[in-house]
Amino acid sequence: MDERRFGAEVTEIPDEVRMRLSGDLNARADETLAAAYERVVALGPRRVSLDFGHVGYINSTGIALVVRLLAEARRDGRAVRAVGLTEHYREIFRITRLSDFMEIVEGDAA
Amino acid sequence: MTITDKIPPPAPAAHTTRDGAHWAKPxxxxxxxxxxxxxxSVTxxxxxxPLQGFGQMWQKTFRVPLEGSTMSPQEVxxxxxxRFATFWPKAGRFYAPLAGIVPGEVALLDISPMPGSPVTLSTGVMVIYADDESFTFISPQxxxxxxxxxxxxxxxGDMTVAQVQALERTxxxxxxxxxxxxxxxxxxxxxxETLGNVARAMGTMEPAVVSEAVCVDKRRQWRQATNVRNSATLRSMRHMLTAPARWITGRS
Known part of the structure; x- marks a missing residue:
């Protein structure tokens, strides 16, 4: 398979921290995503935005990683929103009902 | 009107649909x-x-190296x-969807909610994702x-490993x-037992199953306690307790 290496770039912007995700979100993304969230925790924002605009593949294990991150953020009292989702990934967030727990921002990341 | 207005929007990049066929439709x-x-009890x-449950959130992983097997992950x-149903232990029954384990299909199952329970829990799962190296079920209310x-x-390395991984709350x-x-x-x-059965079917004579459990969120979500109104456990218990009355009155 034409797999693309997962990346997570953490940027502090006014009022929130943005996590720009790229590549394939699957089991191999686990450590990178966890490390990125640790950096978010260190920055201590009230809100974190997950930017999926450069994610090209998500499997069920990848969605489970998002759920784990979401659970940790909720535990920490941090709001989470998703930006840059294609229609296909918005569908996946709807069927897994993740959209019940995070704000889905239409369009590209600001 | 500018020139750019006449240019059709670019086609979605191919990578955005690489997983498209693997996911169920909403x-x-x-x-x-x-x-x-x-x-x-599913329809x-x-x-x-996992965010909609009540209890602590756990990630539980079971895996077995298929020692002695020459099968690739895809073949497994x-x-x-x-043969999913045949790998289940006798404590449960799995009724596969007519179309098989493909995204969007719903299977029914009977399981015992706890050891020695006289109640059989009737519930099910939906196949939410399936590709050639994995498939995923999501639970219903x-x-x-x-x-x-x-x-x-x-x-x-040079060995195939079979794995079951759950992310769940009660x-x-x-x-x-x-x-x-x-x-x-x-x-x-x-x-x-399930993984042992899978391993033996793949040619592993003495399966060595290992497990790992990680508590992702130790809090209980009391606002989700109202999930009890959909409880298959309680409904199954009520069905069992009222069985004599139904038998006497001749109602199924």
Whole structure:
């Protein structure tokens, strides 16, 4: 398979921290995503935005990683929103009902 | 009008649909089409992800190296999908969808909610994702767990490994109690036996199943305690307790 290496770039912007995700979100993304969230925790924002605009593949294990991150953020009292989702990934967030727990921002990341 | 207005929008990049065929399409309510199941307590229900449950959130992983097997991960998954029900221990029955384990299909199942329980829990799962190396079920409202479970196979060095990984919470306080009073051990035994059966079918003579459990969120979500209104456990218990009355009155 034409797999693309997962990346997570953490940027502090006014009022929130943005996590720009790229590549394939699957089991191999686990450590990178966890490390990125640790950096978010260190920055201590009230809100974190997950930017999926450069994610090209998500499997069920990848969605489970998002759920784990979401659970940790909720535990920490941090709001989470998703930006840059294609229609296909918005569908996946709807069927897994993740959209019940995070704000889905239409369009590209600001 | 500018020139750019006449240029059609670019086609979606190919990479955005690489996983498209593997995911189920969104549905508001589930609908089961299986043969042989006694009770369909799933049709009309919505799916329930791990965030919608009540109890602590756990990630449980069971894996078995397929020692002595020459099968690739893809070959293992083909057989696992085709013969899924036959790998289950006798404590449960799995009624596969007519169309097989493909995204969007719903299966029904009967399981015992705790050891020695006279009640058989009738519930089900929806196939939410399936590719050639894995497939994932999500639970419906009323299932004793809110969450999903992924069955996969992968290469570790020169050996294929079969794995079951669940991300789940118990759905309501009754299910949490059941888990505390023997349910946890029963589920551990259930998946160990399942993986043992899978491994033997793939040619591994003495399967060595290992497991790992990580508590992702130790809080209980009391606002989700109302999930009890959908509880398949309580409904199954009520069905059993009222069986004599139905028998006397001749109603099924």
């Amino acid at each position: 549905v508001d309510r589930l609908s089961a089409q299986v043969v042989g199941a006694g009770v369909d 009309g229900k919505r799916v329930a992800n 998954i083909v057989i696992w999908k085709e 009323g299932h004793m767990f809110s969450g999903w479970i992924t069955f996969s196979a992968y290469r570790d 759905s309501d306080p009754f299910d949490e109690l059941g888990l505390m009073f023997g349910g946890r051990r029963m589920m551990e035994t259930f998946w160990r």
